[in-house]
Amino acid sequence: MAAGATGPDDTGPHRSGRQETPEERADRRWTDLLQEVRVAQTGSQVLFGFLLSVVFMPRFAQLDQFDRNLYVATVVLGALATGSLTAPAAYHRLLSGRRLKPQLVDAAARLVGVGLVLLALTIGSALLLLLREAVGGAAAGWITGAVMAYFAVCWLLLPMLHLRHRDGRDKRPPTG
Template sequence: MTTPDTSLDGTATRPRTGRRESPEERADRCWGDLLQEVRVAQTGAQILFGFLLSVVFMPRFAQLGGFDRSLYVTTVVLGALATGALTAPVAYHRIFAGRHLKPQLVDAAAWLVAVGLVLLALTIGSALLLLLRVATGSAAAGWIAAAVMFWFLACWLVLPVQHLRHHNGHRTRPPAETERSTPDP
């Protein structure tokens, strides 16, 4: 059995600190990673947006008060903005294709995806608030929606940043120089 600091033959190794790739290879890899991430977020945004568009045609919609109608319009606009930001990398790719600008494409698309995720979270939060207000008529709807938004903030930002800090804290320490060790039997 080997440890992270030893190779298969038991000799001491240094932990890997990165990949040996050209800027173009890195951009290609990052683009592929970004597309996988977008597929998840984009699907959720499009399904939610499609559902929101159908709500206005439901009989109960006519019974909504002024605040709930405004909340609905805000939610639909947020959903449209999220969908636009999350699908924008496709347009960028079409415009940048063949121009040897993949690193710039990746940077622009990553920014748009981050904006799209914020807009998607706001869309979900406002849709939840609207749904809970209509379903329960309770003042607790706002508190519940706020708690869910806090959960999103924790899952989508706080926890990843904490893990990144923890990982970077371990990475910045110089690797321990170890002598040749014998492999486990």
């Protein structure tokens, strides 16, 4: 690892102590990214597959225009989430063997981040659509808002608080 390197994932002031070449680091980050994608991608694909079948259900014809538009938005979000979460495989297939692994990992990580946002939006809009039918408009909005706030806490706030806690701990002088 280059001296004085800065950036995410074991560089800069929060280095984990790993002694790895840039190639080894890229390989490790790629493996980690693939494990993360496997979790999100499965959920995205199952939800998207279910959404595709809804339009063929007899009850779909009875939806009002708002719910039909919400359904279309949900399906489009699901397609975009699935595309973003499967993009790392296409990147790898097209760029493999060209000595671009660090750039590949960075680009794929950004796409996975976008895919997670799109997946959260897909889940939120699917939940809103379902709850509008189950409990009515106002309650559906409040419940969906609460679920989306929970996602924001779990996926954004808690990781940021963890980093802030770690940053504060790292700035203290060593004890002992």
